[in-house]
Amino acid sequence: METVDTATNSSGGPSSPSASPQNNPPVVMSPCAACKILRRRCADKCVLAPYFPPTEPAKFTIAHRVFGASNIIKxxxxxxxSQRADAVSSMVYEASARIRDPVYGCAGxxxxxxxxxxxxxxxxxxTQAELVNMxxxxxxxxxxxxxxxxxxxPQPNSPQSVDNFITSPESSLGNPCFLEDNLEALWEPLWT
Incomplete structure:
Protein backbone atom coordinates (compact mmCIF):
# COMPACT_ATOMS: atom_id res chain seq x y z
CA MET A 1 0.00 0.00 0.00
CA GLU A 2 1.34 3.39 -0.92
CA THR A 3 0.78 6.43 1.23
CA VAL A 4 1.63 9.98 0.50
CA ASP A 5 1.85 11.93 3.70
CA THR A 6 2.69 15.52 4.36
CA ALA A 7 4.56 16.35 7.52
CA THR A 8 2.55 18.59 9.79
CA ASN A 9 3.35 20.38 13.00
CA SER A 10 1.07 20.81 15.98
CA SER A 11 -0.64 23.87 14.50
CA GLY A 12 -1.82 21.85 11.50
CA GLY A 13 0.37 23.61 8.92
CA PRO A 14 3.44 22.23 7.16
CA SER A 15 6.48 21.91 9.37
CA SER A 16 8.79 23.28 6.73
CA PRO A 17 8.10 24.77 3.34
CA SER A 18 10.74 22.60 1.69
CA ALA A 19 9.35 19.32 3.09
CA SER A 20 6.04 19.52 1.24
CA PRO A 21 5.39 21.89 -1.64
CA GLN A 22 1.67 20.98 -1.65
CA ASN A 23 -0.84 21.51 1.17
CA ASN A 24 -2.91 18.38 0.42
CA PRO A 25 -4.27 15.97 3.02
CA PRO A 26 -2.77 12.47 3.14
CA VAL A 27 -3.70 10.41 0.07
CA VAL A 28 -3.95 6.66 0.47
CA MET A 29 -3.80 4.63 -2.73
CA SER A 30 -4.95 1.06 -2.32
CA PRO A 31 -3.83 -1.50 -4.87
CA CYS A 32 -6.50 -3.34 -6.87
CA ALA A 33 -7.53 -6.80 -5.72
CA ALA A 34 -5.43 -8.42 -8.44
CA CYS A 35 -2.23 -6.62 -7.50
CA LYS A 36 -2.87 -7.21 -3.81
CA ILE A 37 -3.29 -10.97 -4.36
CA LEU A 38 -0.28 -11.11 -6.68
CA ARG A 39 1.71 -9.04 -4.16
CA ARG A 40 2.93 -6.53 -6.66
CA ARG A 41 2.82 -2.79 -6.98
CA CYS A 42 -0.35 -1.50 -8.67
CA ALA A 43 0.69 0.84 -11.46
CA ASP A 44 -1.23 3.97 -12.40
CA LYS A 45 -2.48 2.40 -15.62
CA CYS A 46 -3.05 -1.10 -14.25
CA VAL A 47 -5.21 -3.05 -16.72
CA LEU A 48 -6.85 -5.04 -13.92
CA ALA A 49 -7.66 -2.17 -11.52
CA PRO A 50 -10.96 -1.03 -13.11
CA TYR A 51 -12.38 -4.55 -13.15
CA PHE A 52 -11.05 -6.02 -9.90
CA PRO A 53 -11.58 -3.38 -7.20
CA PRO A 54 -9.93 -3.86 -3.80
CA THR A 55 -13.34 -4.48 -2.22
CA GLU A 56 -13.90 -7.66 -4.30
CA PRO A 57 -10.84 -9.90 -3.93
CA ALA A 58 -12.82 -13.13 -4.44
CA LYS A 59 -13.67 -12.06 -7.98
CA PHE A 60 -10.01 -12.05 -9.01
CA THR A 61 -9.14 -15.13 -6.96
CA ILE A 62 -11.72 -17.23 -8.83
CA ALA A 63 -10.63 -16.01 -12.27
CA HIS A 64 -6.93 -16.35 -11.36
CA ARG A 65 -7.35 -19.99 -10.25
CA VAL A 66 -8.74 -21.03 -13.63
CA PHE A 67 -7.19 -18.68 -16.19
CA GLY A 68 -4.06 -17.31 -14.53
CA ALA A 69 -3.11 -13.66 -14.15
CA SER A 70 -0.99 -13.41 -17.30
CA ASN A 71 -3.76 -14.87 -19.49
CA ILE A 72 -6.31 -12.48 -17.99
CA ILE A 73 -4.04 -9.48 -18.65
CA LYS A 74 -3.25 -10.65 -22.19
CA SER A 82 -15.68 -0.99 -24.11
CA GLN A 83 -15.95 -4.79 -23.96
CA ARG A 84 -13.58 -5.45 -21.08
CA ALA A 85 -16.15 -5.23 -18.27
CA ASP A 86 -18.33 -7.83 -19.98
CA ALA A 87 -15.30 -10.02 -20.64
CA VAL A 88 -14.27 -9.91 -16.98
CA SER A 89 -17.75 -10.82 -15.74
CA SER A 90 -17.83 -13.66 -18.29
CA MET A 91 -14.42 -14.93 -17.15
CA VAL A 92 -15.48 -14.84 -13.50
CA TYR A 93 -18.71 -16.71 -14.32
CA GLU A 94 -16.93 -19.34 -16.39
CA ALA A 95 -14.23 -19.78 -13.75
CA SER A 96 -16.76 -20.23 -10.93
CA ALA A 97 -18.69 -22.74 -13.07
CA ARG A 98 -15.45 -24.63 -13.81
CA ILE A 99 -14.63 -24.74 -10.08
CA ARG A 100 -18.12 -26.09 -9.26
CA ASP A 101 -18.08 -28.61 -12.11
CA PRO A 102 -14.50 -29.38 -13.21
CA VAL A 103 -15.61 -31.68 -16.05
CA TYR A 104 -18.29 -29.68 -17.85
CA GLY A 105 -17.97 -26.18 -16.39
CA CYS A 106 -20.45 -23.64 -17.73
CA ALA A 107 -21.32 -25.95 -20.64
CA GLY A 108 -22.90 -28.32 -18.09
CA THR A 127 -51.43 -27.73 -21.64
CA GLN A 128 -52.33 -25.76 -24.76
CA ALA A 129 -53.53 -28.97 -26.46
CA GLU A 130 -55.66 -29.83 -23.43
CA LEU A 131 -57.14 -26.33 -23.49
CA VAL A 132 -58.06 -26.61 -27.17
CA ASN A 133 -59.56 -30.06 -26.52
CA MET A 134 -61.70 -28.70 -23.66
CA PRO A 154 -92.50 -28.03 -31.46
CA GLN A 155 -91.45 -25.95 -34.40
CA PRO A 156 -93.38 -22.65 -34.48
CA ASN A 157 -93.58 -22.67 -38.27
CA SER A 158 -94.98 -26.20 -38.61
CA PRO A 159 -98.68 -26.30 -39.74
CA GLN A 160 -99.85 -28.37 -36.74
CA SER A 161 -98.41 -25.98 -34.14
CA VAL A 162 -99.77 -22.95 -36.02
CA ASP A 163 -103.27 -24.51 -36.10
CA ASN A 164 -103.09 -25.38 -32.40
CA PHE A 165 -101.90 -21.88 -31.54
CA ILE A 166 -104.74 -20.28 -33.51
CA THR A 167 -107.43 -22.44 -31.91
CA SER A 168 -106.10 -22.38 -28.38
CA PRO A 169 -102.94 -20.40 -27.61
CA GLU A 170 -102.94 -21.34 -23.91
CA SER A 171 -103.22 -25.07 -24.56
CA SER A 172 -100.40 -25.15 -27.13
CA LEU A 173 -98.01 -23.24 -24.91
CA GLY A 174 -99.32 -24.65 -21.67
CA ASN A 175 -97.94 -21.69 -19.78
CA PRO A 176 -98.38 -17.97 -20.40
CA CYS A 177 -94.69 -17.49 -19.45
CA PHE A 178 -93.51 -20.01 -22.04
CA LEU A 179 -90.77 -17.83 -23.51
CA GLU A 180 -89.37 -16.73 -20.16
CA ASP A 181 -89.11 -20.31 -18.88
CA ASN A 182 -87.42 -21.53 -22.04
CA LEU A 183 -84.96 -18.64 -22.05
CA GLU A 184 -83.94 -19.45 -18.49
CA ALA A 185 -83.44 -23.10 -19.48
CA LEU A 186 -81.24 -22.07 -22.41
CA TRP A 187 -78.96 -19.91 -20.28
CA GLU A 188 -78.48 -22.20 -17.30
CA PRO A 189 -74.80 -22.88 -16.69
CA LEU A 190 -73.53 -26.13 -18.17
CA TRP A 191 -71.30 -26.87 -15.19
CA THR A 192 -71.30 -26.00 -11.52
Missing part, protein backbone atom coordinates in the same frame (compact mmCIF):
# COMPACT_ATOMS: atom_id res chain seq x y z
CA UNK A 75 -6.92 -11.24 -22.95
CA UNK A 76 -7.96 -7.82 -21.62
CA UNK A 77 -5.26 -6.07 -23.66
CA UNK A 78 -6.44 -7.75 -26.87
CA UNK A 79 -10.05 -6.60 -26.71
CA UNK A 80 -11.49 -3.07 -26.93
CA UNK A 81 -11.89 -1.20 -23.67
CA UNK A 109 -24.97 -25.48 -16.65
CA UNK A 110 -26.05 -24.42 -20.16
CA UNK A 111 -27.08 -28.01 -21.04
CA UNK A 112 -29.02 -28.33 -17.80
CA UNK A 113 -30.85 -25.05 -18.44
CA UNK A 114 -31.57 -26.07 -22.05
CA UNK A 115 -33.05 -29.37 -20.84
CA UNK A 116 -35.23 -27.47 -18.38
CA UNK A 117 -36.42 -25.11 -21.16
CA UNK A 118 -37.30 -28.10 -23.39
CA UNK A 119 -39.29 -29.74 -20.58
CA UNK A 120 -41.19 -26.52 -19.90
CA UNK A 121 -41.94 -26.07 -23.61
CA UNK A 122 -43.31 -29.64 -23.75
CA UNK A 123 -45.51 -28.97 -20.70
CA UNK A 124 -46.76 -25.75 -22.28
CA UNK A 125 -47.61 -27.51 -25.55
CA UNK A 126 -49.44 -30.27 -23.66
CA UNK A 135 -62.86 -25.78 -25.80
CA UNK A 136 -63.89 -28.21 -28.58
CA UNK A 137 -65.73 -30.37 -26.05
CA UNK A 138 -67.56 -27.34 -24.72
CA UNK A 139 -68.54 -26.23 -28.23
CA UNK A 140 -69.76 -29.75 -29.09
CA UNK A 141 -71.75 -29.94 -25.86
CA UNK A 142 -73.46 -26.60 -26.48
CA UNK A 143 -74.28 -27.66 -30.07
CA UNK A 144 -75.69 -30.99 -28.85
CA UNK A 145 -77.81 -29.26 -26.21
CA UNK A 146 -79.19 -26.81 -28.77
CA UNK A 147 -80.04 -29.68 -31.12
CA UNK A 148 -81.78 -31.64 -28.36
CA UNK A 149 -83.79 -28.61 -27.30
CA UNK A 150 -84.77 -27.97 -30.92
CA UNK A 151 -85.98 -31.59 -31.26
CA UNK A 152 -88.00 -31.57 -28.03
CA UNK A 153 -89.84 -28.28 -28.72
Missing amino acids: FLQEIPE AICQLQKQVNELQAQLAK QCQQTNLVTLLCMEMAKSQ
Whole structure:
Protein backbone atom coordinates (compact mmCIF):
# COMPACT_ATOMS: atom_id res chain seq x y z
CA MET A 1 0.00 0.00 0.00
CA GLU A 2 1.34 3.39 -0.92
CA THR A 3 0.78 6.43 1.23
CA VAL A 4 1.63 9.98 0.50
CA ASP A 5 1.85 11.93 3.70
CA THR A 6 2.69 15.52 4.36
CA ALA A 7 4.56 16.35 7.52
CA THR A 8 2.55 18.59 9.79
CA ASN A 9 3.35 20.38 13.00
CA SER A 10 1.07 20.81 15.98
CA SER A 11 -0.64 23.87 14.50
CA GLY A 12 -1.82 21.85 11.50
CA GLY A 13 0.37 23.61 8.92
CA PRO A 14 3.44 22.23 7.16
CA SER A 15 6.48 21.91 9.37
CA SER A 16 8.79 23.28 6.73
CA PRO A 17 8.10 24.77 3.34
CA SER A 18 10.74 22.60 1.69
CA ALA A 19 9.35 19.32 3.09
CA SER A 20 6.04 19.52 1.24
CA PRO A 21 5.39 21.89 -1.64
CA GLN A 22 1.67 20.98 -1.65
CA ASN A 23 -0.84 21.51 1.17
CA ASN A 24 -2.91 18.38 0.42
CA PRO A 25 -4.27 15.97 3.02
CA PRO A 26 -2.77 12.47 3.14
CA VAL A 27 -3.70 10.41 0.07
CA VAL A 28 -3.95 6.66 0.47
CA MET A 29 -3.80 4.63 -2.73
CA SER A 30 -4.95 1.06 -2.32
CA PRO A 31 -3.83 -1.50 -4.87
CA CYS A 32 -6.50 -3.34 -6.87
CA ALA A 33 -7.53 -6.80 -5.72
CA ALA A 34 -5.43 -8.42 -8.44
CA CYS A 35 -2.23 -6.62 -7.50
CA LYS A 36 -2.87 -7.21 -3.81
CA ILE A 37 -3.29 -10.97 -4.36
CA LEU A 38 -0.28 -11.11 -6.68
CA ARG A 39 1.71 -9.04 -4.16
CA ARG A 40 2.93 -6.53 -6.66
CA ARG A 41 2.82 -2.79 -6.98
CA CYS A 42 -0.35 -1.50 -8.67
CA ALA A 43 0.69 0.84 -11.46
CA ASP A 44 -1.23 3.97 -12.40
CA LYS A 45 -2.48 2.40 -15.62
CA CYS A 46 -3.05 -1.10 -14.25
CA VAL A 47 -5.21 -3.05 -16.72
CA LEU A 48 -6.85 -5.04 -13.92
CA ALA A 49 -7.66 -2.17 -11.52
CA PRO A 50 -10.96 -1.03 -13.11
CA TYR A 51 -12.38 -4.55 -13.15
CA PHE A 52 -11.05 -6.02 -9.90
CA PRO A 53 -11.58 -3.38 -7.20
CA PRO A 54 -9.93 -3.86 -3.80
CA THR A 55 -13.34 -4.48 -2.22
CA GLU A 56 -13.90 -7.66 -4.30
CA PRO A 57 -10.84 -9.90 -3.93
CA ALA A 58 -12.82 -13.13 -4.44
CA LYS A 59 -13.67 -12.06 -7.98
CA PHE A 60 -10.01 -12.05 -9.01
CA THR A 61 -9.14 -15.13 -6.96
CA ILE A 62 -11.72 -17.23 -8.83
CA ALA A 63 -10.63 -16.01 -12.27
CA HIS A 64 -6.93 -16.35 -11.36
CA ARG A 65 -7.35 -19.99 -10.25
CA VAL A 66 -8.74 -21.03 -13.63
CA PHE A 67 -7.19 -18.68 -16.19
CA GLY A 68 -4.06 -17.31 -14.53
CA ALA A 69 -3.11 -13.66 -14.15
CA SER A 70 -0.99 -13.41 -17.30
CA ASN A 71 -3.76 -14.87 -19.49
CA ILE A 72 -6.31 -12.48 -17.99
CA ILE A 73 -4.04 -9.48 -18.65
CA LYS A 74 -3.25 -10.65 -22.19
CA PHE A 75 -6.92 -11.24 -22.95
CA LEU A 76 -7.96 -7.82 -21.62
CA GLN A 77 -5.26 -6.07 -23.66
CA GLU A 78 -6.44 -7.75 -26.87
CA ILE A 79 -10.05 -6.60 -26.71
CA PRO A 80 -11.49 -3.07 -26.93
CA GLU A 81 -11.89 -1.20 -23.67
CA SER A 82 -15.68 -0.99 -24.11
CA GLN A 83 -15.95 -4.79 -23.96
CA ARG A 84 -13.58 -5.45 -21.08
CA ALA A 85 -16.15 -5.23 -18.27
CA ASP A 86 -18.33 -7.83 -19.98
CA ALA A 87 -15.30 -10.02 -20.64
CA VAL A 88 -14.27 -9.91 -16.98
CA SER A 89 -17.75 -10.82 -15.74
CA SER A 90 -17.83 -13.66 -18.29
CA MET A 91 -14.42 -14.93 -17.15
CA VAL A 92 -15.48 -14.84 -13.50
CA TYR A 93 -18.71 -16.71 -14.32
CA GLU A 94 -16.93 -19.34 -16.39
CA ALA A 95 -14.23 -19.78 -13.75
CA SER A 96 -16.76 -20.23 -10.93
CA ALA A 97 -18.69 -22.74 -13.07
CA ARG A 98 -15.45 -24.63 -13.81
CA ILE A 99 -14.63 -24.74 -10.08
CA ARG A 100 -18.12 -26.09 -9.26
CA ASP A 101 -18.08 -28.61 -12.11
CA PRO A 102 -14.50 -29.38 -13.21
CA VAL A 103 -15.61 -31.68 -16.05
CA TYR A 104 -18.29 -29.68 -17.85
CA GLY A 105 -17.97 -26.18 -16.39
CA CYS A 106 -20.45 -23.64 -17.73
CA ALA A 107 -21.32 -25.95 -20.64
CA GLY A 108 -22.90 -28.32 -18.09
CA ALA A 109 -24.97 -25.48 -16.65
CA ILE A 110 -26.05 -24.42 -20.16
CA CYS A 111 -27.08 -28.01 -21.04
CA GLN A 112 -29.02 -28.33 -17.80
CA LEU A 113 -30.85 -25.05 -18.44
CA GLN A 114 -31.57 -26.07 -22.05
CA LYS A 115 -33.05 -29.37 -20.84
CA GLN A 116 -35.23 -27.47 -18.38
CA VAL A 117 -36.42 -25.11 -21.16
CA ASN A 118 -37.30 -28.10 -23.39
CA GLU A 119 -39.29 -29.74 -20.58
CA LEU A 120 -41.19 -26.52 -19.90
CA GLN A 121 -41.94 -26.07 -23.61
CA ALA A 122 -43.31 -29.64 -23.75
CA GLN A 123 -45.51 -28.97 -20.70
CA LEU A 124 -46.76 -25.75 -22.28
CA ALA A 125 -47.61 -27.51 -25.55
CA LYS A 126 -49.44 -30.27 -23.66
CA THR A 127 -51.43 -27.73 -21.64
CA GLN A 128 -52.33 -25.76 -24.76
CA ALA A 129 -53.53 -28.97 -26.46
CA GLU A 130 -55.66 -29.83 -23.43
CA LEU A 131 -57.14 -26.33 -23.49
CA VAL A 132 -58.06 -26.61 -27.17
CA ASN A 133 -59.56 -30.06 -26.52
CA MET A 134 -61.70 -28.70 -23.66
CA GLN A 135 -62.86 -25.78 -25.80
CA CYS A 136 -63.89 -28.21 -28.58
CA GLN A 137 -65.73 -30.37 -26.05
CA GLN A 138 -67.56 -27.34 -24.72
CA THR A 139 -68.54 -26.23 -28.23
CA ASN A 140 -69.76 -29.75 -29.09
CA LEU A 141 -71.75 -29.94 -25.86
CA VAL A 142 -73.46 -26.60 -26.48
CA THR A 143 -74.28 -27.66 -30.07
CA LEU A 144 -75.69 -30.99 -28.85
CA LEU A 145 -77.81 -29.26 -26.21
CA CYS A 146 -79.19 -26.81 -28.77
CA MET A 147 -80.04 -29.68 -31.12
CA GLU A 148 -81.78 -31.64 -28.36
CA MET A 149 -83.79 -28.61 -27.30
CA ALA A 150 -84.77 -27.97 -30.92
CA LYS A 151 -85.98 -31.59 -31.26
CA SER A 152 -88.00 -31.57 -28.03
CA GLN A 153 -89.84 -28.28 -28.72
CA PRO A 154 -92.50 -28.03 -31.46
CA GLN A 155 -91.45 -25.95 -34.40
CA PRO A 156 -93.38 -22.65 -34.48
CA ASN A 157 -93.58 -22.67 -38.27
CA SER A 158 -94.98 -26.20 -38.61
CA PRO A 159 -98.68 -26.30 -39.74
CA GLN A 160 -99.85 -28.37 -36.74
CA SER A 161 -98.41 -25.98 -34.14
CA VAL A 162 -99.77 -22.95 -36.02
CA ASP A 163 -103.27 -24.51 -36.10
CA ASN A 164 -103.09 -25.38 -32.40
CA PHE A 165 -101.90 -21.88 -31.54
CA ILE A 166 -104.74 -20.28 -33.51
CA THR A 167 -107.43 -22.44 -31.91
CA SER A 168 -106.10 -22.38 -28.38
CA PRO A 169 -102.94 -20.40 -27.61
CA GLU A 170 -102.94 -21.34 -23.91
CA SER A 171 -103.22 -25.07 -24.56
CA SER A 172 -100.40 -25.15 -27.13
CA LEU A 173 -98.01 -23.24 -24.91
CA GLY A 174 -99.32 -24.65 -21.67
CA ASN A 175 -97.94 -21.69 -19.78
CA PRO A 176 -98.38 -17.97 -20.40
CA CYS A 177 -94.69 -17.49 -19.45
CA PHE A 178 -93.51 -20.01 -22.04
CA LEU A 179 -90.77 -17.83 -23.51
CA GLU A 180 -89.37 -16.73 -20.16
CA ASP A 181 -89.11 -20.31 -18.88
CA ASN A 182 -87.42 -21.53 -22.04
CA LEU A 183 -84.96 -18.64 -22.05
CA GLU A 184 -83.94 -19.45 -18.49
CA ALA A 185 -83.44 -23.10 -19.48
CA LEU A 186 -81.24 -22.07 -22.41
CA TRP A 187 -78.96 -19.91 -20.28
CA GLU A 188 -78.48 -22.20 -17.30
CA PRO A 189 -74.80 -22.88 -16.69
CA LEU A 190 -73.53 -26.13 -18.17
CA TRP A 191 -71.30 -26.87 -15.19
CA THR A 192 -71.30 -26.00 -11.52
